[in-house]
Amino acid sequence: MDSIFHEKQEGSLCAQHCLNNLLQGEYFTPVDLSSIAQQLDEEERMRMAEGGMASEEYRTFLQQPSGNMDDSGFFSIQVISNALRVWGLELILFNSREYQSLMINPINEKAFICNYKEHWFTIRKLGQQWFNLNSLLTGPELISDTYLALFLAQLQQEGYSIFVIRGNLPECEAEQILGIMRVQQQQRPRLIGEEEAQTIALGQSEMGFVVEDEVVDEDEELKRALALSRQDIDVEDEEADLRRAIQLSMQGSQAAGSAAREQREGQNETLTAEELRKRRQAYFDRQ
Structure with a gap:
């Protein structure tokens, strides 16, 4: 000035x-x-x-x-x-x-x-x-x-x-x-x-x-600045919560996927054993 x-x-x-x-x-x-x-x-x-x-x-x-x-x-x-x-x-x-x-x-x-x-x-x-x-x-x-x-x-x-x-x-x-x-x-x-x-x-x-x-009013400016600061902290907290939720969801999906694979593998092993039993039974019947 x-x-x-x-x-x-x-x-x-x-x-x-x-x-x-x-x-x-x-x-x-x-x-x-x-x-x-x-x-x-x-x-x-x-x-x-x-x-x-x-x-x-x-x-x-x-x-x-x-x-x-x-x-x-x-x-x-x-x-x-x-x-x-x-x-x-x-x-x-x-x-x-x-x-x-x-x-x-x-x-x-x-x-x-x-x-x-x-x-x-x-x-x-x-x-x-x-x-x-x-x-x-x-x-x-x-x-x-x-x-x-x-x-x-x-x-x-x-x-x-x-x-x-x-x-x-x-x-x-x-x-x-x-x-x-x-x-x-x-x-x-x-x-x-x-x-x-x-x-x-x-x-x-x-x-x-x-x-x-x-x-x-400079005091009002200070109050607004503090309020904005708190909002930023809240936003950061919400974003952190969201990131954790996504991470847990992904971990849950990975766990579910692993369980499903294990279940399918278990089912495959069961079906294969049944087929073998039937084939053996059919073999004995033919004899």
């Missing part, structure tokens, strides 16, 4: 992509984030200087590289937090006791950002649907409400830190369009660098999004 802003990976600028995909626009550049990082570095330097500029700790601090950015394009959680604060947005750790005690269903949130080994990406609700806006993907990935909690749990198991976004996100075109309609995804996006044969197969619908004719 063209209205969804999705910034793809360039170098190691995933923090920039994460923020822009969250805000749905080109709101931050590497220069903007570098300025925030430098400001944080200066604030840390000033705090360290309070202990004495001649101290060993201060000299060691000056020799260390910045913890808020590096030459590859990495930016720290502090940089992201300060960048979001400009928009009145706050980060809350998803698995913290304070947040978990609220017992909030994830589908009732607005967005999440996730981090693992210096890679950042956004999961955001647009309209009434959730999308994985990972910059490493070739496009947005639709996530159903029923799968969202499982997806977040999977990320946690893989070692991701997950943060809930609190506050009012800026308005965007995708939010307005998806607020009045829903879409389905015919083909899941792949990781950048993988073969993208689905793009050719899908023609104009690059990422495989189509507008739903009607709003479908």
